[in-house]
Amino acid sequence: MPPEELEDVPSRSPTEEQTRRSMLLTALYIAQEQYGYLSEEALQRTAERLNISLKDAYSTASFYSLFQIQPLGRYVIQVCEGLSCHLAGGAERLVEYIQRKLGIEVGQTTPDRLFTLQTVQCLASCGTSPTLRINDELYEDMTPEKADRLLDQLAGR
Amino acid sequence: MTFEKILLRNVDLPNSEKIDVYLERRGYQALRKALYVHTPEALINMVRKSGLRGRGGAGFPTGLKWSFVPKDSDVTKYVCVNTDEGEPGTFKDRLLVERDPHSVIEGTIITSYAVGAHRAFVYIRGEFFMGVKRWMKAIDDAYARGFLGKDILGSGFDLDLSVHRGAGAYICGEETALLESLEGKRGEPRPKPPYPAQVGLYGQPTLVHNVETLANIPHIVLRGPEWYAQIGAENSTGPKIFCVSGHVKRPGNYELPLGTPLREIIYDHAGGIRDDKEVKAVIPGGASTPMLTAEHLDVSMDFESLAAVGSMLGTGGIIVMDEDTCIVDATLRLTRFFAHESCGKCTPCRVGTQRLVDILQRIEDGRGQEGDVDRVLGLCQGIMGHTFCALGDAAVNPTLSSIKHFREEYEYHIEHQRCIASS
Numbered sequence: 001m002p003p004e005e006l007e008d009v010p011s012r013s014p015t016e017e018q019t020r021r022s023m024l025l026t027a028l029y030i031a032q033e034q035y036g037y038l039s040e041e042a043l044q045r046t047a048e049r050l051n052i053s054l055k056d057a058y059s060t061a062s063f064y065s066l067f068q069i070q071p072l073g074r075y076v077i078q079v080c081e082g083l084s085c086h087l088a089g090g091a092e093r094l095v096e097y098i099q100r101k102l103g104i105e106v107g108q109t110t111p112d113r114l115f116t117l118q119t120v121q122c123l124a125s126c127g128t129s130p131t132l133r134i135n136d137e138l139y140e141d142m143t144p145e146k147a148d149r150l151l152d153q154l155a156g157r
Numbered sequence: 158m159t160f161e162k163i164l165l166r167n168v169d170l171p172n173s174e175k176i177d178v179y180l181e182r183r184g185y186q187a188l189r190k191a192l193y194v195h196t197p198e199a200l201i202n203m204v205r206k207s208g209l210r211g212r213g214g215a216g217f218p219t220g221l222k223w224s225f226v227p228k229d230s231d232v233t234k235y236v237c238v239n240t241d242e243g244e245p246g247t248f249k250d251r252l253l254v255e256r257d258p259h260s261v262i263e264g265t266i267i268t269s270y271a272v273g274a275h276r277a278f279v280y281i282r283g284e285f286f287m288g289v290k291r292w293m294k295a296i297d298d299a300y301a302r303g304f305l306g307k308d309i310l311g312s313g314f315d316l317d318l319s320v321h322r323g324a325g326a327y328i329c330g331e332e333t334a335l336l337e338s339l340e341g342k343r344g345e346p347r348p349k350p351p352y353p354a355q356v357g358l359y360g361q362p363t364l365v366h367n368v369e370t371l372a373n374i375p376h377i378v379l380r381g382p383e384w385y386a387q388i389g390a391e392n393s394t395g396p397k398i399f400c401v402s403g404h405v406k407r408p409g410n411y412e413l414p415l416g417t418p419l420r421e422i423i424y425d426h427a428g429g430i431r432d433d434k435e436v437k438a439v440i441p442g443g444a445s446t447p448m449l450t451a452e453h454l455d456v457s458m459d460f461e462s463l464a465a466v467g468s469m470l471g472t473g474g475i476i477v478m479d480e481d482t483c484i485v486d487a488t489l490r491l492t493r494f495f496a497h498e499s500c501g502k503c504t505p506c507r508v509g510t511q512r513l514v515d516i517l518q519r520i521e522d523g524r525g526q527e528g529d530v531d532r533v534l535g536l537c538q539g540i541m542g543h544t545f546c547a548l549g550d551a552a553v554n555p556t557l558s559s560i561k562h563f564r565e566e567y568e569y570h571i572e573h574q575r576c577i578a579s580s
Contacts, residue, residue, distance in 0.1 A: 024341035063343040065325030084402035122245040126402035136286035
């Protein structure tokens with residue numbers, strides 16, 4: 001911003017448009033919750049409600065890793081493969097175990113659409129690694145045995 | 158010598174996140190003192206005198222940052238609490254927010270009063286679901302007891318505080334990217350200057366502070382800047398939460414004075430190296446700080462001493478690697494993180510980090526080519542200093558520092574198609 005514009009930094013509140021736009025991330029979370037993922041319809045509805053273009057809503061949504069443009073499984077398993085989890089030992093073992101158990105690779109969803117497996121970087125739990133997240137829950141000090149019980153529980157087995 | 162915990166004094170108490178527990182521990186007394194005994198100007202001077210420096214990585218003097226905010230009372234100003242902790246090896250802010258959110262809220266209110274802000278935001282990492290819940294509950298309770306809202310404690314000072322949840326992007330921990338995200342946009346950093354203290358959220362003066370930084374404020378107000386300044390080292394005052402992870406026996410958060418020797422943190426507090434192996438490399442302050450070696454174990458963990466040995470205090474996230482660690486593999490993992498988190502705005506960072514990963518990967522896989530080490534160094538030169546934000550510089554630090562200390566391991570990988578550490 002050039003200096004002359006700095007001069008007249010006014011004592012102002014955000015404009016109505018700025019306030020509305022600031023709601024976008026929250027609105028995308030709500031839409032994702034309602035539609036299961038951010039389908040074109042979900043994005044369209046969100047954009048309309050906030051009076052922004054679909055292109056703009058998509059551009060923002062696609063920037064953030066927690067917004068899903070593709071349908072995922074009901075439970076999204078995110079195994080941390082950050083350096084600390086790797087050094088603590090077991091992060092790879094955990095991924096391999098889950099891959100075998102669910103019969104899917106990282107990035108895939110089970111045919112019954114129950115589980116999606118992802119790897120992520122650092123969940124800020126390096127002191128209790130290895131860690132994984134399933135939807136909004138964090139699980140620390142994980143082992144294949146614990147993961148096994150957890151996945152069975154979620155699958156209702 | 159045991160150090161009396163200041164920042165982590167509450168976290169192990171039962172129900173430490175509850176407002177009543179906090180109040181029993183002299184909670185919100187610093188706020189009362191700030192509002193009734195001190196002028197905003199005096200508070201700014203106190204924080205300057207305390208020597209407190211930012212705990213999010215950059216280490217900028219907090220009081221100085223406050224003094225950059227325009228004093229005019231008719232200018233709308235904002236305060237943002239940066240809870241976007243995501244620097245690999247760092248897990249202290251999550252602990253504070255989940256176990257002692259009121260200490261951070263109290264620090265935020267005092268900060269807002271000092272600079273005349275009436276609106277504050279918590280920006281929290283989208284993955285921290287428990288943190289979001291704890292923040293919201295704590296804020297509701299603070300409103301109910303009159304610590305937030307209109308006419309706080311009858312002082313005439315008003316402040317509203319609300320939570321904004323991020324959605325998975327490391328770069329949003331960078332203060333200008335955080336502001337973009339708060340405004341509902343892609344979290345791409347803004348060019349600096351202007352700095353947020355002058356032109357920030359919605360173009361208004363904005364202070365963005367790390368959680369741990371804010372948690373220090375009530376203690377400075379309550380016990381005085383002189384008391385605070387005698388903790389730690391000369392230009393690195395106060396307590397610091399060190400997060401220790403990797404090949405140590407007792408990983409975890411340890412609060413110690415700044416300037417504590419790295420060796421003491423690793424061996425006395427974190428229990429030493431697993432299976433009593435030797436240290437090979439240590440990252441002292443989170444993934445973006447240059448690696449050190451066993452030779453540096455006597456370094457004091459403060460801003461100046463770490464700079465003197467070619468690294469940085471960063472966030473205080475200490476990652477310890479033992480003698481069997483493959484340095485190329487560790488570097489590849491760290492670099493992959495930065496390549497993934499590059500926001501894509503600047504070409505040298507977007508393309509350069511990916512190219513860096515490709516070459517490191519082929520060295521790690523035993524497909525390294527002659528000249529790859531110099532190729533990698535050349536790439537780093539092309540990224541460093543050529544990006545809007547610090548992510549570019551951060552992304553090359555693991556590579557540059559590991560080649561500096563362990564170049565022969567890279568050469569061995571290329572020549573023998575395998576790792577020296579596992580041979």
